[in-house]
Amino acid sequence: MTEYLIRRVLQSVLVLFLISIVTFLLIHAAPGGPTQMMIAPGLSPEAFEVQKHNLGLDQSLPVQYWKWVSDLLQGDLGHTFKNNLPVSDILWPTVGHTFVLMAAAWLLSLIIAIPWGIFNSTRTYGLSDQTASFISYLGFAMPTFWFGIMLQQYFSIKLDWLPLSDMYTMGKEGNLADLFMHLVLPVTVLTLGFLASYVKYSRSSMLEVLDQDYIRTARAKGVKERKVIFRHALRNALIPIITVLGLDLPILVSGAALTENVFNWPGMGRLFVDMALAREYSVLMSITLITAVIVILGNLIADILYAIVDPRVQIGKGGKAA
């Protein structure tokens, strides 16, 4: 297990290194730079050049990359070009904000989806199952920004029940009740998206297990249905769901960009969009790297959990999971 972990971590570091080079090159290959977002009559090319030099953008790519990486290894994410603010000052708060939003949506979806999927697996094609299917299609098909705007129009502008956007009312920062009110609409939008896949996963996973010989045996022996479902089937059915959850972790950071934009949520997704338009390389690179770290961690956790809950999966050279 330890050997496996070390190997996976080393692999991850290598992957991260490669990702950093690729993203650095891709972002810098994109035309247009931080100095060129402004075009107005009378702006002299000399002014552009001076600015470029001051920002260090006239240095060669390897030099720029090396500077960035060495700063990064010392824990310095760099500065924005436009106003020379430390990237960490801008970035870290947004990571927290996104996490609050996504974790709320994710947990709510799990709490609804798993029991619902299990229930549907016992009554396939019943009313509840059909409803879940309908909602799933809705969740897949409906653009999140459109759904978000609809909710805003009705619950915020027309009925005036809920705040329109932002994370807190100004002046109430840190107030949990205020945060809760602001969470309702964006979480509803995101939950619909998550629900769609989770209900389906837990239903099909459960159905698959229910079809196994040992369940039939249990039923044949006269074990009560409730006991069959919860004691025998559920544990095994959860295994693939865990994998999906682990692999879904990256969505926690990247998937919310549109929702964050519609609801003006001060998160990482919104920041990424802003910074991409402004060609703020250092912020973009940092967000990409954080996302990469989370993807890799998500995969790692999924693998480990999977191995732990299902002893049939072998990890490492010889050892079995505890």
Added chain:
Amino acid sequence: MTSAKKWISVTLSIILFGVLLAACSSNSNNNKEPSTESQAPTASPTASASAEPSADPNQPVDGGNLTFSSFSDIVSVNPIYVSDTASGDAANFIYANIYDYDREGNVVVEPWSLASDKVQISEDGLTYTIKLKTTAKWSDGQPVTADDVIYTIDTVRNPDAGAPGISSYDKVDTITKVDDYTVQIKLKQVYAPFEYVLVSSVAPAHILKDIPVKELQDNAYGKDPAKTVTNGPWKWTEWKQTQYLTFDADPNYWGETKPHIQKITYKIYADQNTEVQALLKGDVDSTQAIPVTQVEAVKKDGNIRVSSKPGPTYEFMSFNFNKDNWKDGFVPFAGQKTRQAIATALNRQGMVDNVLKGTGALMNAPFLPGSWADPGDAAVNYPYDAEKAKQLLAEDGWVAGSDGILTKDGHRFSFELQYNSGNSRREQVSQIIQQNLKEVGIEVVPKAIDFAAWVDQNLNPGKYQAILLGWSLNNPDPDGESTFSSKYFPPNGQNMGWYKNEKLDKLWVDGYSTVNQDERKAIYKEIGTEISTDLPYVFLYQYSLPQGIGPRVHFADEDAPEPTLPYGYFFRAINWWVTDK
């Protein structure tokens, strides 16, 4: 299996704990910031924290909050580095300008200007003398003096500072301090637009003078409210990056006219649509970027005043005369009649009516309609007339080819029209152009490119066949040398269409080489006639993003927003007031 169950519950607990931790840590972070409520005690004693409903709605009341929105964050409010609209908007509340504009765009001295008298320009037009008020103070109590003006101009002029305004001062020769409140600036040549350069704010020399110029851009001044000493009616109290800025009325403000509004919040939204929703909800009191397509919906609300007066921006289609951009070096736009035919074939009034929904004004020359340099009828107008266009094209030697597209000397009349992707207005206009020109036998291939890439690869080096672009004017001066003179071909300037007209080259210089406005007016009239006849651009229209103002905001007619001026959205906001409803 029990171990599996344990693991799941442990994992879930960790996640839950993480959520709580994130929530708590964001709380504690936020608690460190002074909350808006805790700032109330700093309010001036004369202004109450919230606006009192007044019996007479035309009677200004002191106090209250004004919230306005933007879709971009500021960069720096340091007057040396302000170059983007968002920072400029913010700077306008917290800094006084040396001079200000009146509604017609003339440079004047207002009670809130730093100058005490109109700028004195010497007989030969080379020396500008600025006299400052002796009462103006920085928010730390220090006086605003000649040293501040000299420091600011000298720093912007210094290439090491990397100041974006460096090109405004390239005609300055020397700056001298006459006394503590008088500055004399000598120019190398007569340059009339220089008066407008002085409608700008200054940086505090006593705070910044000892910082090496190269480190100035990295300095906290202009980025950290606590370290940014200002001299305007409001002072900067908070900046939450990508979320909001706040300005509070400065209780020690030096001006005789004091601001009515106690607190101003500059709220940053993700995009224009979100801004409009916030305006409708009443979360913001003013937004200056309602997409044209949503103007009707906002007007329907009934409570919101929508000003759709065009701003200091105009749009055009530019032809490229550089042979390198054309197959076989054949420039189809070479003939003046051909260019006039294209202008005639375009339904420009239709664009204003349908695409802009009436929020723009037709233009025939690069001078804003209604401004002092507007040549009026002296500029040639080309009313929409497809038949006349066909006739002009025929006169210029174009004949219909087998596929209906015109040809000349074996060349089909087909060109690529570039514009920036994501700009729905330009997308629609490009389609109208394509349709209109097809009717007279010209093939247009519209091409949308990402803005930054476009600027970098096509506009700056002047590599395109035709473009749809707009200019946003920094000041009301009509000087257009940097975009139309052959002195400024890429990469040394912004005459990106490689247009050369010796008569115009000379007229632009004449235009800024005198400070006599009547003489200048006559010259720009001549330019208007020449440029609208020769047509390096098809001038389309002046446009704006309509401003929406919520019901809480009040102002007298003479203080109403003036969108034709730079930063005119908050024209004389010092006299505005807000009520609770």
